[in-house]
Amino acid sequence: MGRTTVSVIGLGEMGRALAGAMVTAGHPTTVWNRSAAKADELVALGAQRAATVEEAVLASPLTLVCLLDYAVSGAVLRPAEGSLHGRTLVNLTNGTPAQAREAEAWATGHGASYLDGGIMAVPSTVATSRASVLYSGPKRHFDAHEDTLKALGAAKYLGVDAGMAALYDLALLSAMNVMFDGFFHSLAMATSHSEGSAAGFTDLLVPWLTNMSQVMHAFAADVDSDAEPVLAQGLDVVLASVRNMAHASRDAGVRADYFEQSAATLERQLAEGLTRYTAPDAVRRLRTSD
Incomplete structure (x- = not known):
């Protein structure tokens, strides 16, 4: 069975867990982090290291973002905004409903499909039965990638309003x-x-x-x-x-x-x-x- 190519931007403890889950599930995975050394263990497992955020976004139809907050995710993604068209961005950064809606408007303004998400897990439980991830945004985007997203934990869709997952x-x-x-x-x-x-x-x-x-x-x-x-x-x-x-x-x-x-x-x-x-x-x- 074919596997979706996935990129993961942000390799803190949670980001590394997300990327590791994708690698383990057999999805070709590209990773990027400001401190490149944080990708070493994932690269050893088979992930590809991107030199830039733009390279990471271009590598996959589906990009997961997990950073400190929406201010950081916005600053990190802005240089790659020209590469978003036709791709799906799933923002798993913790933030408020208003920030999620603003991120959706920005992403769709650059031609991307957007889902917002909330991770109900700690890094050690990602990809186990104790993990679930909440998603909100257009249902067609969730349906298109649900099987891939299940690699992280139970995928729970909450509704079309991008702010619902954050709420x-x-x-x-x-x-x-x-x-x-x-x-x-x-x-x-x-x-x-x-x-x-x-x-x-x-x-x-x-x-x-x-x-x-x-x-x-x-x-x-x-x-x-x-x-x-x-x-x-x-x-x-x-x-x-x-x-x-x-x-x-x-x-x-x-x-x-x-x-x-x-x-x-x-x-x-x-x-x-x-x-x-x-x-x-x-x-x-x-x-x-x-």
Whole structure:
């Protein structure tokens, strides 16, 4: 079976993992990086080293870009803009939805087909069952290269708006970030006691969070529905719990900023006459325009 020729621009840890996955999958792969030595291991595996970005783009109908940010990717690609016509550019650089849309406009303005992507993996899990990559942009471009892109991990198409992959990527990362912030806060509390240990506490925490994560689907259904929410708690009960978490944190010598802010918001909602805590209300209160 024929293999698509692929170019990879950017050979940081993630870029090297992407290029390695393409080489391993049998796709003829051309690579470029500002520091040329980062390509050495890939060249030893069979990749071709391009001397310039333009040479890399011209080498393949499909080019993957994975750089620090959109400012860097724009600066790197600009010298090769005359070579983009008729080729597909898949930008896997982390950035915002607005930046993705701007990149699409620039690329299509030079005759390229464009997809934006978000990598939901760390370098060591690329090309494994634990990796997925989100894509957005015209569906025909995704369909044309889906089989090739699957070499990186599960390929998930989100829609025609080029900004969707970046939006979901950052939304997923925000959930991870807040989760880890909560984890570190809980460790600070648990280890404030002379008999507390991070490892022992984590043995209790992981099963608890795993069980609680099962409720997310029900919360999501409530957010999507126009019907009365199925899951609800008394706002006064939630406020009492948040106040207790704030007090316990302070008593343990741990900052309670998050809980104090949350309590202030709940107190304001009670003063406004709200009596129940639901997922749709929680989402609405986070939107600055509401």
